[in-house]
Amino acid sequence: MTPEQQDLMDRAEQSLQAARILADEALFDVSVSRSYYAMFYCARASLLALNLSSKSHSGTISLFGQHLAAAGRLPIEIHRQLIDAERLRILGDYGGANSHCSQQDAQVLIAQSARFMQIAMEFLAQ
Incomplete structure (x- = not known):
């Protein structure tokens, strides 16, 4: 894993941790945002393994x-x-x-982003 990929995965981990804390505080909108960013950072790190990147969210999602x-x-x-x-x-x-x-949106997205992160880590370890 490159330093840039590691930085993105660290950001993903921090975002997921924040999403959990925010959901516990019933701040569901912000929790969902942090869960999305956990997934987004993982997507960016994964794309870098193929020497791909985008400057936009939609471009990153499309390339992914x-x-x-x-x-x-x-x-x-x-x-x-x-x-x-x-x-x-x-x-x-x-x-x-x-x-x-x-609350359900936040809980589902936290679970999905945790799985997304695990899959990305396994992919990046190859």
Whole structure:
């Protein structure tokens, strides 16, 4: 693992830890955002293994889907989860007064981001 990949994985771990703490404090919108970022950092680190990167979230998600999930290098369902996580992050960050993430959203995303991180670590260890 390169230093840049390690930094991204460290950021992912910190984001996941923050997501858990925030969910425990019933700060579900922010917890969802941190879970998404845990997944996003893992996706970026994984793409670097193929010498790929993007300057945007949508570009990163697209490259991840094309070169890692659809190519069979990583499970296709984690790409779908990354897409769904971004949608929830946007809802939590920008949704307005009547649009918030639920406790269930936060709990599901924490579990998914922990699994995403484990899969990314295994991929990067190859």
